Amino acid sequence: MIRSLLLASAACVLAFPAAAETVAIVNARIEPVSSAAIPGGTLVIKDGKIAALGASVQVPAGARVIDAKGGVVTPGLIAPSSNLGASEISGVRETRDDGTGNALSAAFDISYAINPASTFLGLARDGGITSSAVTPVLSGSGGGAHEHADDGVVEEMTAGAHGDGDPPLFGGQAAFIRLKAGSSDIVEASKLAVTVSLGESGARSAGGSRGANLILIRSALEDARAFANRRAAFEQGATRDFGLSRLDLQALIPVVQGKTPLLIRVSRAADIRQALKLAADEKIKIVLEGVEEGWMVAAEIAKAGVPVILDPQADLPDSFETLGSRLDNAARLHAAGVAVAINGSRDFNNLRQERLNAGLAVANGLPYPAALAAVTLVPAKIWGQADKVGSLEVGKVADVVVWNGDPLETTSWPTAVLVGGVEQPKDGRHQQLKARYAASDESGYPPAYR
C-alpha cells in the first residue's frame, strides 16, 4: 500500500499540465481590466488565447467548463519587479543569482540565471501571479523594501559576492518570465531594462555620495553613446578610455538609444527629481521603483510620463531617504496622473502579498480599478508585454485566474490559474507540505510515507 501511495505521489509530481484545450469559464464576474467589469459572464479560451468574453457568450461544443461559482475572473497578476526564478532562499547564497559582484555592471543579464524548476514559481502562482519582470539588484544592497529584524545580521541576506568592495554602478539587465509549469523555457523577454539605484544605495556604489553617483551614471551614458558611434575605432584601441567595460557599454546602447528603459530605484523626493532630470537631459526612458516620497513630486512624475513601481506598505521613515513615506502614496500618485504598478514583497518569497498590497492601496484611497490595473495591465505596459498579457481581451494570451471572491481580499484565493490557456498544477512543494501535515494518519508510519 505504501509503495502504491508513493507511486501515486510521484505521478502527481511528474504530471505536467494538459496541453492547450478549449476552456470555458462560466458563472463569473469578469474583470477584463482594459474595460468595464462584466457582472456575470463567460470567458472562452481556444488554442491558448482568449477567444471570447461577455455576458451572453456561448460555451463552445466540447469545451472543458470551469464553473467559477460566482467568483471573479481576472488576468493573471504580474509581478512588476521581483527576483522570481533568479533567487530562491535569500539567506542561502548558492540559491541567489539576482545580483553580481564587480565583474559586470550593466552587462549582467539575469535571463541566464532563471530556474524554471524553482519551487517558488508555484508559490507565486498560488497567489495568482502568472508572470513577472525579474530585475537585478545591486550586490550587497539587497532587494527588499524592508529588512527582517529577526536576524539583526543582514549581510547574509543579500545577493552577490562578498568582499569585492562597493557594488557596481548598474545592477544589470532585467527579464520577463511567464510562470508556465513544466516548461523548460519560461523567459518571455530578456534585456528589458538596465537597473540602477539612486539615493543611499546608489551613493554606496559610487564611493559614498549621490553627487558622485549621478556623475558616474551620466558619464556611463555618454561613454555608451561614444562607444556605439565609434565601435570600429574602439576595436582598434583608437578611442579615449571609457569608464565601463566593453560588455557594460554594449548593454547600455539600447538605453541611450531610448529603446530600453533604465529601471531606477529611488526613494527621496530630491532624488526622484534628479532621476527625472537625468531622463530629460539624456533623452532616455525611465521607470521608477520604490518612490516612497513620490507623492511629494507626483505632478512632476506625471508630467514626465514616467511610470512607477511601489510597495503600498512602505509607510515608515526607516531611512533618511524615506522620511515622507505614507500609506496613500499610490492613491496620491494615481490622482496626479501617474501610472502606478504595485509590487509584492521581494523578501520572504512573499509575492503573494502583491494582491493584498493592492487591496491596502484601495483601503488608503486608490480606486479599485486602478488597484487591479496596478497588478496587471500597468506592469504589462511598463515592460512592453501588453500586446500579450495584462488584460482579458480577445486575442491575448490566456493567462487567467479564477478567484473564489474579491482577488484583492485576504480571504480569497485562486481556484484555477491558467497560463497560456493551460490550467496550472496545484501540487507545488508548499501545497504538498500542507497536504502531508494537515491529514490525519493512523498508519503508524512517519509522515515521510505520506
Add this chain to the structure above:
Amino acid sequence: MIRWRSVAMATSLLALGLTACATTGTGGPSKSSAPAKPAEKAEVKPLAKGLDGQASTGFPSTYRPLPSRATAFVGATVLTATGQQIENGVVFVSEGKITSVGGPETPVPADVVVVDAKGKWITPGIIDAHSHLGVYPSPGVSARSDGNEATDPNTAQVWAEHSVWPQDPGFNRARAGGVTTLQILPGSANLFGGRSVTLKNVPSLTMQGMKFPGAPYGLKMACGENPKRVYGGKGRNPSTAMGNAFGFRRAWIDAADYARKWDDFRAKQQKGEKADAPKRDLQLETLAGVLKGEILVQNHCYRADEMAVMIDIAKEFGYKITMFHHAIESYKIAPVLAREEICSATWASWTGFKMESLDGIDANAAILAKNGACVVIHSDDAIMTQRLNQEAAIGMAAGAKLGINIPRAEAIKWITANPAKAIGIGDRTGSIEPGKAADLVVWSRDPFSVYAQAEQVYIDGALTYDRKDPRFQPKSDFELGQPGQGAFN
C-alpha cells in the same frame, strides 16, 4: 532598504577588544563555599537593592493611563476573544476597565459617553508578542542599532528595556494598526539574547512610562542558524547546532549553581546565621529567574526537530518553554506542542527567506489550531505589526482552503488573548471581559478584511488614536519638521 547596523556594530566592538567576558559564571572560586564552622548568630542587614540577586524587579514602571471617561460602544459586531462574536453588541467601559459586554439588551447607564458603532467591529487591542520597535527603531541607522548585543553568545544579562528609544515613529504606526501592547525582544544573534520588556503602546518620553505594570519578563533565546552564523563566523563557539545545545546546557548548569548559592544564603539568613551574600551576577540572575518560573522563555526556533531538542533541554534542567517564536515548522509537531502547552508565534505569509524557514506554509496556524495547540501571529517587523489582523486573516484563509474552518471569533485570539497569555498578562488584557483593561480597537469593518482600518484605539479606556481626529494622532519628536510628519493615518 538594507541596514548595516548590527554587523558594523559587532565588528567594531570586536576590533576594539570590547567583547564581554564569555565565561561569566563558569570559573573562579565559589564564594559561598566557606569552610564549615559553627554557625554564628548575626544581625541581618538588608542588601542594597542593586546587590540583591533575588529581588530583581527592574526599574519601576511610571505608566499612568491617559484620561478617560465612562463610555458605551453600541451597535458594533464584537469579537471578544473569548470565543464569542456578538452582533449589535454593547461594550461598556469605565475607569479604564471593561464593565460589561453583551448583546443589544445589555444595559447602558445614563450620563456616559455613547459611541455609535453601528457597522463597525470591536476587538481587544492587538498584542504583538514579537516586536523590535524601540530597539531597532526607524530610521534604521547604526547609531540606533540597539537590538542585538552580539558580543557574546550568552548575554542573558542585558535587558531590552535599556535599549528602547520611546521616540521610535514605529510605535505610532503600530498603534494606528490597532496595537496596544508589545513585547519588545532583543534580537536573535545570541543563544541568550537578554530580557524582553512588555510595553503599553502609549506615547511617552521614557521607557518606564510605557512599561506594562506587573508584566513578567521574558528571556529571549535563539536556536538555529543565527547564533552559529554570528559566532561561527568569528571562529568562536557556537558554530554548529550541537555547539548551540552545549551553550544552552552549560549556562543552565551555571544558573542552577547560582540559584542554589542564593537559596543557601537566604536559608542561613532566615535562621539568623552569619552569611555572606553571593555576588550578584546579572547574567545568572536572569537564567535563575527562568529556573524559578518567574521569567518566561521566549524561544526563537524555526525547525521542528530543533524545537524537540529545546524541549528536552528544558526538561533536563526543569524549566518551561512558554513560546517558540517564528516556529515555521510547528505544524509538523503540532500534537507535541499541544501536549507540552507551548505556544507558537509565527507568520502566515513569510517562507523560504533562510534555510531554516524553507518549509514555512501559510497553514501553520490553522494546523496548530486544529491540533489544539496555542497559536500566536506575531510580526518581528515594523511594517507587519501594523496589519497583524490581515496576517491572521491569511492564516485563517489558508485553513479554510484546507478545509480547516476557523471562525473569526477564534482567529482573533491569535493576535489578542493568546499573545496576552504567552507573555504573562492574560489576566489583565487580551479579551473583552468584565474586569479586563479596556484595551479596544474600533475597526471600520470586519478586521479580517484587507480594507479594514483601525478607526479608534483605546488603551485602559483612554482614546489614544483616532483616524478621523488629528488631535489623537500623536507624532514622535523625530517626525516634527520632517516631510512625513504624522502621515500614517
